Amino acid sequence: AQTVTQSQPEMSVQEAETVTLSCTYDTSESDYYLFWYKQPPSRQMILVIRQEAYKQQNATENRFSVNFQKAAKSFSLKISDSQLGDAAMYFCAYRSAGGSGGSNYKLTFGKGTLLTVNP
Amino acid sequence: DAGVIQSPRHEVTEMGQEVTLRCKPISGHNSLFWYRQTMMRGLELLIYFNNNVPIDDSGMPEDRFSAKMPNASFSTLKIQPSEPRDSAVYFCASSLRVGRLKGPYEQYFGPGTRLTVT
Numbered sequence: 001a002q003t004v005t006q007s008q009p010e011m012s013v014q015e016a017e018t019v020t021l022s023c024t025y026d027t028s029e030s031d032y033y034l035f036w037y038k039q040p041p042s043r044q045m046i047l048v049i050r051q052e053a054y055k056q057q058n059a060t061e062n063r064f065s066v067n068f069q070k071a072a073k074s075f076s077l078k079i080s081d082s083q084l085g086d087a088a089m090y091f092c093a094y095r096s097a098g099g100s101g102g103s104n105y106k107l108t109f110g111k112g113t114l115l116t117v118n119p
Numbered sequence: 120d121a122g123v124i125q126s127p128r129h130e131v132t133e134m135g136q137e138v139t140l141r142c143k144p145i146s147g148h149n150s151l152f153w154y155r156q157t158m159m160r161g162l163e164l165l166i167y168f169n170n171n172v173p174i175d176d177s178g179m180p181e182d183r184f185s186a187k188m189p190n191a192s193f194s195t196l197k198i199q200p201s202e203p204r205d206s207a208v209y210f211c212a213s214s215l216r217v218g219r220l221k222g223p224y225e226q227y228f229g230p231g232t233r234l235t236v237t
Contacts, residue, residue: 033223035225037228042230043208043230043231043233044228044229044230044231045210045212045228045231046228047225047226047227050223050225052223091162095224105150105152105167105169105174105175105216105224106164106167106175107162107164107226109161109162110161111161112161
């Protein structure tokens with residue numbers, strides 16, 4: 001079974017600075033998707049960014065980018081120019097691309113990293 | 120476009136009572152998921168529907184939990200009877216899958232229902 005590990009329960013960053021959240025995963029599969037979700041105090045789970053395992057290029061969405069190291073099974077999230085609104089719990093998630101069957105619909109989540117942004 | 124809609128946002132009930140949580144997925148999405156979030160166990164998949172058919176209910180804790188999807192725009196999660204250990208945030212999520220084709224099929228979450236069973 002796949003596992004997702006977020007080793008940093010809490011992180012803090014100064015407004016306008018850059019912060020990197022870590023995520024590692026364990027899988028024997030070669031084809032999969034990785035996601036970062038943000039959960040602010042409102043509880044809403046918001047998709048931040050996704051990465052396809054077959055793509056070597058790291059995904060980027062505005063101030064959010066990832067460092068995907070497939071061999072190391074590492075998928076970190078970098079937030080540049082941090083803003084107060086970035087304060088939230090961040091979850092890393094894995095989903096198998098699977099074949100025609102199998103559990104290629106199931107998201108496996110890490111335990112989350114609570115990010116605090118200091119003004 | 121409206122996102123996933125869940126109701127109620129908060130529910131407080133007494134042990135033994137029946138609780139029904141409701142979800143309206145994003146229009147056009149054909150996959151629906153119910154998750155439970157607790158401090159101890161994190162986010163857990165309870166059940167997955169595809170085209171209104173339950174595909175995987177292995178995460179449903181026990182017979183007290185049941186879920187239905189009578190049509191493409193509505194699903195319910197029912198707990199009967201409820202117990203204090205059912206207190207959690209329950210999320211509904213939806214996505215669009217295209218047959219057997221591979222794809223990211225991002226899941227979009229609703230705002231969640233915070234359930235408290237006293």
